[in-house]
Amino acid sequence: MQVALFIPCYVNAVFPEVGMASLHLLQQLGVDVVYPERQTCCGQPMGNAGFEDEAAGLARHFEEVFAGYDYVVGPSASCVSFVRDHYGRLLPDHQCHSQQHVYEICEFVHDVIRPTSLNVSFPHKVSLQNSCHGVRLLGLSSPSERNVPYANKLRDLLGLVRDIEVVEPERRDECCGFGGMFAVEEHAVSGQMGRDKVMRHVATGAEYIVGADCSCLMHQNGIIARERLNIKTLHIAQILSGNV
Template sequence: MTERVGLFVTCLADTLYPEVGKATVAVLERLGIEVDFPAEQTCCGQMHANSGYPAEAELLARRFVEIFEPYEAVVTPSGSCAAHVREHYPHLLGGDTGDVPMRTWELSQFLTRVAGIVDVGSAFEGTVTYHPTCHSLRLLRVGDAPTRLLDAVAGLELVELPDAEECCGFGGTFAVKNADVSAAMLDEKLAAIEASGADAVCACDSSCLMHIGGGLRRRGSKVRVVHLAEVLAS
């Protein structure tokens, strides 16, 4: 098992959801894995690439590769950012990435595939439904890794989410540029979450949980959002 990893915390965890980064460290350290946080890390460049700024995205990709090259594995609590690094860096950098993209893992992937662990010694009371975010589902293909981890959490009851694979409507700038369509997609997702009867909805991406959480609050819903890392750290 990898004994030392570099933590890529992501922009959202750094600026809005630091508890997700802390939870990721807590889970890894509980398993005896040493976690380094290179303070010079910045954005992975996904936002720039998606918004039509390939030159800026390339600069950030090169910086990422340089900073995380020394680590045997890079772990991030974001399926979206991990997918960008793994799938798009080779194109952005013309293959000049070494094997850093292939050593970059979303948390559930790292735990189940690299560390070979499903039960991380967690306990969580209540019912939880899982929303498979688009990048984790379609680009990373994490499969059942997150639900296997959730199933192993003591006290947690995992309930099915109707139409789980439907997008929540966030999509980064999509939610801003196509607000009406995004809101309609979100409404369908919120209805499915509430129909599940779960106390909380869990995902691998803070971005989607931010979008879903805002919608739930506006509806006055009692369902709360929780990142996979936070469940596993509990």
């Protein structure tokens, strides 16, 4: 089994430590992982903004770069869900290999690797950030609006970490307000949603907000920095890999 590590462009540019943590986590779990150097944006920003011709070009390139790997794994629920849910429509005359083989990293570790222990410790209290794409498109946790038993893959994985305390905020899977283009076009609403979300995390008494989407964490971290709040953000791969 060979895994290709997909690092979204904004993670590569703004959160390179998350890319390294993702690589180290997979290596520590014994995965044969490679990083295809020709990779670039998956096309999500263009697709979300309505420029589907540009998104289709990037989708074709993505297909070429990641063809032939058993799995394509990335630390971003939104980018992974874009590949999985939209490439078939963007490339109607193309057999989309990556669409059938792409996984968000927590989804991959939880569902495919299925570790029973991790040799890491994180003696801190963390509040889970459940992103919209992760919850409602990838099933990383069960949506609160559905009458189903609660499950959370991020919480399951953090449960393998020694000394950690995991809590969740009130309205645990309500949107933080980022939403890509929404944050640009409706910045006032986006900002208020973000402040509300951060304050619910703060109310838990947690030291860290931990999630699987850097975009959500980036949005909330901007609010934390501006308002000088006593809480930090971390991508879950940093904790699971011990690269904090």
